[in-house]
Amino acid sequence: MTDLAELLDHKMPLAAWVIDVEQSSVPCYNAAAERLLTDSLSDIKSGQRAISGALKERLSFYLDTHEIGELLPFKWPFVSKEGAQYSVTGSVVSLGNGRKGLSVEAHPLVALEKVATPLAHDIHVGMLAQFKTLSFVIFSNSGTYISASDCFCAEFGDIHNVRDLFAVSGAANSFISRLTQQESLSQEIRLSTKKGVRWHKIEASHNKETDTFYLLTHDIQEERDHEVALYRLNNYDSLTHLPNRNLLYQQLESALVNARKRHRQFGLLYLDLDGFKVINDNFGHRVGDELIQRVAERIKGSIPSGACLYRLGGDEFVVVLENTSTIEELESIAQSIMQNASNTYPVAKMEMMITASIGIASYPQHADDVDNLLKNADAAMYRAKSTGHNMYFVYENRMADNINAHLTLGGGLRKAIEEEQFVLHYQPKIRLPDEAVVGAEALIRWVHPELGMISPDQFIPLAEESGLILPLGEWVIRRACRQLQEWREAGVPPIKLSVNLSSRQFMQADLVDMVRRALEETGVDPKNFELELTESMLMNDAQQSIEKLHSFRKLGLTLSIDDFGTGYSSLAYLKKFPIQTLKIDRSFIHDLGLDCDNDAIVKATIAMANSLNLKVIAEGVESRSQVDVLNGYECQEVQGYLFSKPLCSADFLTYMQNSYDTA
Numbered sequence: 250m251t252d253l254a255e256l257l258d259h260k261m262p263l264a265a266w267v268i269d270v271e272q273s274s275v276p277c278y279n280a281a282a283e284r285l286l287t288d289s290l291s292d293i294k295s296g297q298r299a300i301s302g303a304l305k306e307r308l309s310f311y312l313d314t315h316e317i318g319e320l321l322p323f324k325w326p327f328v329s330k331e332g333a334q335y336s337v338t339g340s341v342v343s344l345g346n347g348r349k350g351l352s353v354e355a356h357p358l359v360a361l362e363k364v365a366t367p368l369a370h371d372i373h374v375g376m377l378a379q380f381k382t383l384s385f386v387i388f389s390n391s392g393t394y395i396s397a398s399d400c401f402c403a404e405f406g407d408i409h410n411v412r413d414l415f416a417v418s419g420a421a422n423s424f425i426s427r428l429t430q431q432e433s434l435s436q437e438i439r440l441s442t443k444k445g446v447r448w449h450k451i452e453a454s455h456n457k458e459t460d461t462f463y464l465l466t467h468d469i470q471e472e473r474d475h476e477v478a479l480y481r482l483n484n485y486d487s488l489t490h491l492p493n494r495n496l497l498y499q500q501l502e503s504a505l506v507n508a509r510k511r512h513r514q515f516g517l518l519y520l521d522l523d524g525f526k527v528i529n530d531n532f533g534h535r536v537g538d539e540l541i542q543r544v545a546e547r548i549k550g551s552i553p554s555g556a557c558l559y560r561l562g563g564d565e566f567v568v569v570l571e572n573t574s575t576i577e578e579l580e581s582i583a584q585s586i587m588q589n590a591s592n593t594y595p596v597a598k599m600e601m602m603i604t605a606s607i608g609i610a611s612y613p614q615h616a617d618d619v620d621n622l623l624k625n626a627d628a629a630m631y632r633a634k635s636t637g638h639n640m641y642f643v644y645e646n647r648m649a650d651n652i653n654a655h656l657t658l659g660g661g662l663r664k665a666i667e668e669e670q671f672v673l674h675y676q677p678k679i680r681l682p683d684e685a686v687v688g689a690e691a692l693i694r695w696v697h698p699e700l701g702m703i704s705p706d707q708f709i710p711l712a713e714e715s716g717l718i719l720p721l722g723e724w725v726i727r728r729a730c731r732q733l734q735e736w737r738e739a740g741v742p743p744i745k746l747s748v749n750l751s752s753r754q755f756m757q758a759d760l761v762d763m764v765r766r767a768l769e770e771t772g773v774d775p776k777n778f779e780l781e782l783t784e785s786m787l788m789n790d791a792q793q794s795i796e797k798l799h800s801f802r803k804l805g806l807t808l809s810i811d812d813f814g815t816g817y818s819s820l821a822y823l824k825k826f827p828i829q830t831l832k833i834d835r836s837f838i839h840d841l842g843l844d845c846d847n848d849a850i851v852k853a854t855i856a857m858a859n860s861l862n863l864k865v866i867a868e869g870v871e872s873r874s875q876v877d878v879l880n881g882y883e884c885q886e887v888q889g890y891l892f893s894k895p896l897c898s899a900d901f902l903t904y905m906q907n908s909y910d911t912a
């Protein structure tokens with residue numbers, strides 16, 4: 250058997266055979282073809298492979314109309330007995346003595362199949378050259394070109410030395426030296442073709458007698474491109490092009506192995522953007538997507554070069570820091586991310602702002618496996634989010650309990666809204682100096698079937714994040730209006746009832762209409778209804794806020810700024826907003842009268858608010874001495890445990906009735 254025959258036999262990936270149409274025989278075929286031919290293309294007749302009469306008739310037509318060397322103008326599909334798919338090509342060849350035959354090749358459609366069984370037929374170089382789509386080259390032991398198939402020349406051009414084939418010269422040398430030591434070699438490698446550098450599968454064999462090399466090449470660039478595309482699809486986020494959760498797990502697993510082996514630490518930051526859902530809901534997904542891209546770039550620019558940023562989906566990101574050893578380093582990176590991320594983003598012709606909440610966990614202090622590290626960093630992030638956004642927290646054990654509670658509450662919140670598991674409690678507002686009850690604040694509570702009464706601090710942030718605050722907020726407004734109606738029907742003198750709005754609710758497009766409908770349906774006089782907003786809500790988009798506040802004012806209700814002193818605290822700026830009341834945050838009231846800075850702040854705030862014609866109410870009043878100080882500063886109203894905790898509807902009615910009796 251010649252080396253070429255052996256090469257064709259063992260290494261040629263294609264099934265190839267020649268048909269002598271006139272004789273109805275298949276005089277030449279390789280092992281791969283033999284397996285296919287057994288199925289259907291031909292039968293053994295008198296020890297010879299033969300084609301059927303019908304096939305002979307069809308092929309004769311093509312032989313008559315095509316010249317030697319011409320490829321048939323079509324390919325035909327072929328499925329083997331095992332279900333392997335092939336695309337079959339044919340070209341007209343000379344069988345000598347002026348006779349024409351067909352050279353046929355079956356190209357596997359899925360993957361290159363290794364030929365297993367050896368072939369007993371001799372195949373000659375001249376015959377091999379007939380296979381029009383077979384790319385092969387023969388070269389000497391020094392690498393000098395000897396001969397090649399047409400297909401090879403068409404693909405690679407003039408090659409004088411086999412080394413010219415290889416895209417990387419080092420790869421050529423190592424390939425040749427390996428081939429001289431081994432008899433045959435199979436490798437996937439990049440070759441320089443006329444179309445540029447492309448991935449190929451090469452099969453080579455070394456004839457030790459003649460010291461020549463045979464090389465079959467098969468272009469697998471398309472398969473490689475598909476593999477790469479598939480890899481990117483599975484492992485990268487298409488919006489930000491950042492690696493995704495799959496790669497995160499892979500890196501964390503390998504970081505863990507390295508850290509264990511070298512007794513090192515590594516850390517991760519779990520980031521979640523604050524209020525991103527609000528932006529998505531209000532400005533649409535296109536704006537949301539653009540913002541996510543800008544934020545991802547910003548975060549990437551804020552982390553050290555060895556760190557890696559992943560997008561988990563939505564507005565969640567993770568940074569893995571393998572070369573960071575201390576918690577302090579992790580904290581300083583979290584700080585720099587927060588600082589950079591919170592600068593404005595020019596998105597869709599707007600200046601957008603967004604902040605991030607970050608949780609930090611480190612191996613081995615906080616967990617010694619990937620799942621728990623991620624879970625604990627997430628718990629710390631949740632803590633940052635529920636504490637007040639734009640913060641970072643380092644994981645502590647007790648956070649795990651909180652996150653469990655968070656998940657349980659989250660799952661139940663939707664159901665709770667459907668089943669109306671909520672009640673409003675009412676905390677009286679007291680006028681100074683006569684201490685008459687002039688109003689109340691409605692405060693929501695969740696009466697959980699298993700956990701009992703849950704305070705709003707525990708579920709309002711969750712409702713905000715999930716968007717459930719919209720139906721919940723509407724329920725509060727409607728319930729508060731109905732309550733005012735019930736008190737009126739019970740003969741209680743009119744008081745002003747206020748409800749809290751959340752920032753997401755404030756951005757709700759039809760909020761003004763919803764409030765108007767609730768007031769109309771219950772017949773509540775708008776002047777007895779008040780909305781409590783926070784400064785940060787108004788500052789998010791000042792112009793839009795001003796318009797919305799004016800719409801509320803047109804309805805006739807009053808507007809109050811809650812938690813005053815904890816946000817921007819710019820009275821001059823607040824003048825732009827049509828508000829009537831300022832509520833001083835209870836953190837300023839707590840140590841009032843104890844001769845601290847807060848006294849001066851509260852006094853100045855009340856004086857300035859009075860000069861701007863704004864009513865001032867102090868919340869969190871717990872002692873008589875605080876009332877005395879506030880009275881001295883001419884504060885108009887107070888609210889706090891000194892007078893009453895928030896009460897259920899029935900208790901509030903009794904409280905009111907008692908207050909009239911004692912007046």
Ligand SMILES: Nc1nc2c(ncn2[C@@H]2O[C@@H]3COP(=O)(O)O[C@H]4[C@@H](O)[C@H](n5cnc6c(=O)[nH]c(N)nc65)O[C@@H]4COP(=O)(O)O[C@H]3[C@H]2O)c(=O)[nH]1
Pocket residue numbers: 676691692693704705706709722725748749750751811812835868869870871888889890891895
């Ligand atoms: N230490 C102390 N605390 C006092 C005193 N007087 C009143 N408080 C508490 O201070 C909170 C006042 O409400 P807030 O600042 O608007 O803060 C509220 C408000 O931001 C939010 N919230 C409550 N109900 C609603 C609601 O219906 N919608 C929205 N969006 N948020 C609500 O939850 C927060 C917490 O509400 P609560 O737990 O009911 O807590 C209430 C009240 O119980 C006092 O003398 N000392």
